[in-house]
Amino acid sequence: MQLKFSGNRVLILGGTCEMALCLAEHLIKSGLYPVLSTRDEKGKKHIEDSLSAFDGKFETVYLNFSDVDSIKTLFPPNTIADSHPDYLVDFAHGDLESLVASETTHDIDLYFSENISFRAEIIKAVARAMLKKRKGRLMFISSVAVLRPNLGQGFYSASKLASEALYKNIGLELGSRGITTVSLRPGYIDAGRGRNFIKQNNKIIETIPIKRAIEPSEVAETILFFLSESARNFNAVEITMDGGISASKYTL
């Protein structure tokens, strides 16, 4: 099936992670133009090195989840609507592996501020930019941890759930204006933090009905589908892609 797209520019939050880079390659190969966010020069260089084969077919933007003002650099005044994103794919999420009853007040506040409050601000800015075109698709990369958190994932899953709620409401509120949302809940992915976790807990694979982790390219293909016109009627919804983990009672 040939996927068709109604837009071109894809803003990717958390642009330095392995899945974002893998998605960027898929997007470029599908004729789309990824704009990857990074919080510093090191991240920018990492993106540029990773995508060096695609020079001129992507760009990077500065965005720091602990700095609300950095959103203004994404949409400076007088920018024409054509430079606004047609799609948003949100991979960004801070790491806070900690037992709920053991975390400090400061770190709890900071984590929720960066991962929920800031996200509300960026969603607001992107949605308003899309409103100008009366078209847009936002995709949040959540996690199956919202259904089946491991120990220490309380803050992570709470902020993922809160973020899903924000995306869901954008889809409800702006669907009539052509702006729709989907949250994807992948299970164990063989990339980044997921890969490290699987290495340290190798029996975990046995708990997955398909007996393997999901490849980053599989996540990228799924995202591509959800950005395409073929998936246009999915809106304000959470899709689980976990190889069957959440359907099973079986745990280690």
Next chain:
Amino acid sequence: MDIFKKIQELFAEILDIERNEISPDTYIFGALGTESIDLMELAVEINSEFNIDVIDDDIFLRRLREYISDIQTKNRDKSQSEGCNPVAYIKRKYPFLSEKRIIEIIKDIEGELDFNEPILKVKDIVDYVYYWQKSQNQS
């Protein structure tokens, strides 16, 4: 371009109505059947057309009733304060509104109209744009 004419054009496009249905004195909610999403869209358009920062709460007088309640509370218990001049209080919150318009609004709220009746008129939005455009040019 004349600010009113532009706002009229934007509104007509968003609401899919004829321009002549919109005058400066048109009540935005009561007469036009506007929904909050329409206003959000209007705010985005105004921001882009006039290049001003639009604060939705201010341009659409969203906290007006809260401010009127504040005034009523302050004036009910004058032992705690010297009382509150409603016009001056609202003017501080919404500097773009004329005193004449504020008096009209207070009259609407306190008397002739039901407390939940719509207040916002097209001319209030025009005044907001005019005020902030002027402030921006001066700075």
